[in-house]
Every structure is written in structure tokens, then in C-alpha cells.
Amino acid sequence: MKLCKVIGFATSSIKREGLSPYKLLVLKNIDDEGNPVGEAFLALDTVGAGLSEIVAVTTGAPATNAVGDKNLPIDAAVIGILDQVTINKKEVYTKNKEE
Amino acid sequence: MKLCKVIGFATSSIKREGLSPYKLLVLKNIDDEGNPVGEAFLALDTVGAGLSEIVAVTTGAPATNAVGDKNLPIDAAVIGILDQVTINKKEVYTKNKEE
Amino acid sequence: MKLCKVIGFATSSIKREGLSPYKLLVLKNIDDEGNPVGEAFLALDTVGAGLSEIVAVTTGAPATNAVGDKNLPIDAAVIGILDQVTINKKEVYTKNKEE
Amino acid sequence: MKLCKVIGFATSSIKREGLSPYKLLVLKNIDDEGNPVGEAFLALDTVGAGLSEIVAVTTGAPATNAVGDKNLPIDAAVIGILDQVTINKKEVYTKNKEE
Amino acid sequence: MKLCKVIGFATSSIKREGLSPYKLLVLKNIDDEGNPVGEAFLALDTVGAGLSEIVAVTTGAPATNAVGDKNLPIDAAVIGILDQVTINKKEVYTKNKEE
Numbered sequence: 001m002k003l004c005k006v007i008g009f010a011t012s013s014i015k016r017e018g019l020s021p022y023k024l025l026v027l028k029n030i031d032d033e034g035n036p037v038g039e040a041f042l043a044l045d046t047v048g049a050g051l052s053e054i055v056a057v058t059t060g061a062p063a064t065n066a067v068g069d070k071n072l073p074i075d076a077a078v079i080g081i082l083d084q085v086t087i088n089k090k091e092v093y094t095k096n097k098e099e
Numbered sequence: 100m101k102l103c104k105v106i107g108f109a110t111s112s113i114k115r116e117g118l119s120p121y122k123l124l125v126l127k128n129i130d131d132e133g134n135p136v137g138e139a140f141l142a143l144d145t146v147g148a149g150l151s152e153i154v155a156v157t158t159g160a161p162a163t164n165a166v167g168d169k170n171l172p173i174d175a176a177v178i179g180i181l182d183q184v185t186i187n188k189k190e191v192y193t194k195n196k197e198e
Numbered sequence: 199m200k201l202c203k204v205i206g207f208a209t210s211s212i213k214r215e216g217l218s219p220y221k222l223l224v225l226k227n228i229d230d231e232g233n234p235v236g237e238a239f240l241a242l243d244t245v246g247a248g249l250s251e252i253v254a255v256t257t258g259a260p261a262t263n264a265v266g267d268k269n270l271p272i273d274a275a276v277i278g279i280l281d282q283v284t285i286n287k288k289e290v291y292t293k294n295k296e297e
Numbered sequence: 298m299k300l301c302k303v304i305g306f307a308t309s310s311i312k313r314e315g316l317s318p319y320k321l322l323v324l325k326n327i328d329d330e331g332n333p334v335g336e337a338f339l340a341l342d343t344v345g346a347g348l349s350e351i352v353a354v355t356t357g358a359p360a361t362n363a364v365g366d367k368n369l370p371i372d373a374a375v376i377g378i379l380d381q382v383t384i385n386k387k388e389v390y391t392k393n394k395e396e
Numbered sequence: 397m398k399l400c401k402v403i404g405f406a407t408s409s410i411k412r413e414g415l416s417p418y419k420l421l422v423l424k425n426i427d428d429e430g431n432p433v434g435e436a437f438l439a440l441d442t443v444g445a446g447l448s449e450i451v452a453v454t455t456g457a458p459a460t461n462a463v464g465d466k467n468l469p470i471d472a473a474v475i476g477i478l479d480q481v482t483i484n485k486k487e488v489y490t491k492n493k494e495e
Contacts, residue, residue: 001339001373003307003323008186010102012155014146015179016165024155024179026102026186029336037336039128039136040186042100042155046370047311051187056309056321056339058372061160061259061358061457066313066370073145073165073178075157076100079370080312080321087305087323087337088348107285109201111254113245114278115264123254123278125201125285138227138235139285141199141254150287160259160358160457172244172264172277174256175199206483208399210452212443213476214462222452222476224399224483237425237433238483240397240452249485259358259457271442271462271475273454274397298438298472300406300422326435334435343469344410353408353420353438355471358457363412363469376469377411377420384404384422384436385447 001079002057004029005036006049018072025049025078027057034085034093043076054093056080100178101156103128104135105148117171124148124177126156133184133192142175153192155179199277200255202227203234204247216270223247223276225255232283232291241274252291254278298376299354301326302333303346315369322346322375324354331382331390340373351390353377397475398453400425401432402445414468421445421474423453430481430489439472450489452476 008026012019023045028036034054043057046066055078064070066077085093107125111118122144127135133153142156145165154177163169165176184192206224210217221243226234232252241255244264253276262268264275283291305323309316320342325333331351340354343363352375361367363374382390404422408415419441424432430450442462445451451474460466462473481489 001321001371003337003339008184008188008191010155010184011182012179013182015155016145019179024100026184031336039130040102042102046313056307056312058370060372062361062370062372064161064164065361065368071164073157073161073176074100075159075161077370080309080316083308083310085305085307085323089305092305107283107287107290109254109283110281111278112281114254115244118278123199125283138229139201141201163260163263170263172256172260172275173199174258174260206481206485206488208452208481209479210476211479213452214442217476222397224481237427238399240399262458262461269461269464271454271458271473272397273456273458298420298470300436300438328435343412353406353411355469357471359460359469359471362460362467374469377408377415380407380409382404382406382422386404389404 002029002059004055004057006051006053006055007036007040010042016073018069030054032087032092041076043078044074045078047078047081049078049081054082054085056082101128101158103154103156105150105152105154106135106139109141115172117168129153131186131191140175142177143173144177146177146180148177148180153181153184155181200227200257202253202255204249204251204253205234205238208240214271216267228252230285239274241276242272243276245276245279247276247279252280252283254280299326299356301352301354303348303350303352304333304337307339313370315366327351329384329389338373340375341371342375344375344378346375346378351379351382353379398425398455400451400453402447402449402451403432403436406438412469414465426450428483428488437472439474440470441474443474443477445474445477450478450481452478
């Protein structure tokens with residue numbers, strides 16, 4: 001899964017059916033310091049993720065499993081809000097500290 | 100989903116069957132200012148997207164869901180025309196403003 | 199779908215069964231001027247594409263749809279030979295002109 | 298499969314159901330000397346991998362096969378802990394030596 | 397399919413079931429001169445590929461077709477040993493010559 005930061009939101013009134021119940025998040029991968037890097041992409045929110053939270057994003061066909069509908073035309077869904085990330089036993093992100 | 104700008108169109112007379120009803124869009128990912136970056140790619144239009152619009156593109160096997168035919172040999176489909184994109188509470192794209 | 203140029207061919211006598219009827223093309227993505235860029239990759243030809251033609255390539259599981267056999271171990275197939283590509287209303291490629 | 302090093306761990310209390318039994322590993326691809334490179338990503342542990350181990354990671358839809366549940370919304374799973382990696386007949390990694 | 401060179405081998409004693417009958421190859425993409433480039437990755441051998449051979453590698457879900465078991469947790473398999481690769485009518489690789 002991608003290790004990402006929620007950096008924004010997108011809205012769309014003209015879209016394929018079935019997408020309306022979900023918020024469309026704008027995300028970026030993060031570097032070792034937790035800073036967003038690279039190009040932004042979109043994912044469906046299925047866990048109630050908020051701005052600046054660090055999340056796990058499933059891409060490709062398994063993303064449809066996050067909404068329980070294998071016929072939805074999506075390829076990315078946030079499947080978890082991370083509480084803590086440690087790299088080499090060093091705490092690099094803790095949710096409460098950041099808020 | 101990819102966050103893209105429609106930059107052009109492609110036509111093809113020799114192609115696999117089932118593709119004829121759909122327009123073939125030329126797209127690029129966008130950077131934080133909404134400018135197209137990287138290499139162009141192709142996606143089927145399923146929402147009536149126009150030149151210069153910012154859209155959501157689903158890639159891989161779920162793209163076939165956008166046309167309701169899992170047997171179509173496509174790996175990218177535009178699934179939504181975006182109205183607005185905000186990054187860190189700042190409006191970076193609004194459809195009416197751009198037009 | 200990838201927007202590619204056919205740059206060559208590959209042959210293989212030791213390969214998985216089911217692949218023999220198809221020509222193996224060598225392709226590269228193209229830049230905005232239509233020049234091949236990046237690393238070469240392979241795709242099955244299902245439309246009779248020739249050297250130097252600009253084509254649409256479907257990757258991943260949907261590529262198997264191009265040969266009508268979801269059990270074939272392939273992840274890339276040429277699904278269309280492009281006639282024309284326009285970017286921002288400017289014609290960047292036209293098949294007859296190039297030949 | 299990706300050739301990766303386990304560099305850390307992530308925890309998540311708000312996540313899609315079905316994910317609770319699995320540890321969430323933080324991984325990076327490795328270079329020819331076995332050093333982690335590029336951006337970190339997440340994968341489910343299905344083999345009991347420990348920090349600093351070199352592992353094989355399956356991505357995309359087949360990752361769900363590692364947990365025997367094609368409905369789980371995951372796109373990456375560690376499927377093997379590597380004992381030895383040789384490149385051009387030279388031993389570049391051996392598990393016991395590193396420990 | 398990826399156009400790759402076999403650069404090594406990996407062994408794993410702790411791994412998901414079903415993987416034991418297959419050799420785990422270490423591969424890299426090749427550049428226009430046939431030299432390995434980028435980061436190494438792993439693929440199952442299903443054709444008896446040897447060190448330094450140029451091969452076609454199928455990735456993603458279709459890789460499971462190469463072993464005839466859609467439930468195996470793999471995302472890459474060598475599906476063919478290449479005999480010859482030509483780019484722009486110039487022979488860039490011929491198996492017998494290299495050996």
C-alpha cells in the first residue's frame with residue numbers, strides 16, 4: 001500500500017454512477033520525514049480521513065474491495081488512518097503529536 | 100485515480116472491436132499548479148470530457164468497470180470531470196474560473 | 199493506454215504455450231514530438247502494427263482481453279494503430295504524413 | 298516481486314475490516330548493495346518478517362492470494378523471507394551473515 | 397511485458413506455500429544496448445532461463461497464468477527466453493552470439 005499524506009480534496013458533479021457516496025481525497029506519497037513528494041493523485045475515502053493525516057492507500061483492482069463493490073470504476077482507496085510509523089526503531093510519525 | 104488534464108485527442112481506424120463508441124483522450128498528470136507534466140497517455144472518455152478539463156482517470160482492470168464491460172481491452176478511463184480541487188485549504192482549480 | 203511507437207521486434211522459441219500465434223513487438227513511450235523515450239518493453243501485436251507506427255498499448259490484466267483469452271500470461275497488447283494525435287488542437291502525428 | 302528491505306512498522310486503529318490480524322510493514326526497494334532506496338511503502342506481513350530482513354513483496358491483485366482472501370483491500374504482501382541473493386554469481390546478501 | 401536480463405538468483409526457505417517448485421530469478425530491465433538498468437526485482441522462472449539471458453517478464457495478475465494457478469501470490473513470471481531482438485531493423489541481441 002502507498003504511504004501517503006492527505007493534502008486536499010476534489011469535487012466532481014459529472015462522474016460515473018456509484019461514486020457519489022464517497023469523498024475524493026487528494027494525496028501524495030511521503031518521504032522519510034513525512035513530507036509529501038511527487039505528483040498528487042486521487043483516492044476514495046472509506047475511513048473518514050482528514051487533512052494532513054498519514055494513511056495507507058490500496059491501488060489497482062483491490063481498491064474496489066474497500067467499498068465492497070468490484071464493479072466500481074476506482075483504482076485507489078484509503079484503507080487505514082495510521083497511528084504511528086517507525087523506521088529503524090525511530091518514531092517518524094505519531095498521530096496525536098502531529099495534531 | 101490519476102489527477103489529469105485533457106490535452107488532446109487521438110483517432111484510430113484499426114483497433115480491437117468494442118472500442119468504436121468511445122473517444123480516445125490524450126492526457127497528462129498535473130503538477131501542483133495544474134500544469135501537465137510527464138509523458139502523455141491515452142484513456143477512454145466515459146463522461147464527455149473536453150479539452151483542458153481536469154479529470155479523474157481510473158487505470159488498470161477497474162477501468163473496464165467504467166464502460167460496464169470487463170472484456171474490453173482497456174486500462175484507462177476518465178471517470179469524472181472535476182469541479183474543484185483544493186490543496187491545504189487553498190483552491191488550486193475551479194472549473195468555472197478556468198473556462 | 200500507453201501512447202507508444204513500435205521500434206522493433208523480438209522472437210522467442212522457448213516460451214509459455216499460447217503465445218506462438220502472436221508477434222512480439224518492441225515499443226517505447228513517446229514524448230510530445232513523437233520520439234521514443236525511456237526503456238523499451240514488449241507487447242503482443244493484435245492489430246498488425248508495423249515498424250514506426252504510433253499505437254495504443256493496453257497493459258495489465260485487461261491486455262488478456264485483446265486476445266480473448268484471460269488465461270494467457272501476457273500483460274501488454276497493442277489494441278489500436280493510431281491515425282492521428284492532436285495536442286492542444288495542434289496535429290502532432292498523422293499516419294499518412296509519416297509514411 | 299519487489300526485492301525489498303523491511304525498514305519499519307506502522308500501526309492503524311481506524312482501518313477496513315479484515316486487516317487486524319496482520320502486521321503492517323514499512324519497506325523500501327534495495328539497490329545492488331542491499332541499501333534501501335526510493336520512497337517507503339506498506340505491505341502486509343504473511344511470513345513473520347523482521348526488521349532489516351530482505352524479502353520478496355508481491356503487489357497488485359495477487360497480493361490478496363497471500364492471505365487467501367481475494368476480498369481483502371490490500372495491494373502488497375510479503376510472501377517470502379530471502380536467505381540468499383546472488384548477482385552475477387557473486388553473493389550480495391546472505392541472511393545469517395547480516396544478523 | 398518487461399524486456400529484461402537475468403542477473404542472478406534468490407533463495408527463500410520461509411515463504412508462502414506453492415512457491416517451492418519454482419526458481420526465483422533476479423532481473424533488471426535493459427537499455428538499448430542490452431545492459432541491465434534500474435533496480436533489481438524478482439520473478440518466477442517458468443521456462444528454464446539461465447544467467448545473462450534476455451527474457452520477457454509478465455507482471456501483475458496475468459503472471460499467475462504462467463504457472464496455471466490464479467491463487468499463487470506472485471506478480472512476475474518469466475514467460476519466454478528471447479532468441480533475437482531487433483530495433484529499427486538493427487539486431488541488438490541474438491542469443492547464440494552472446495553465449
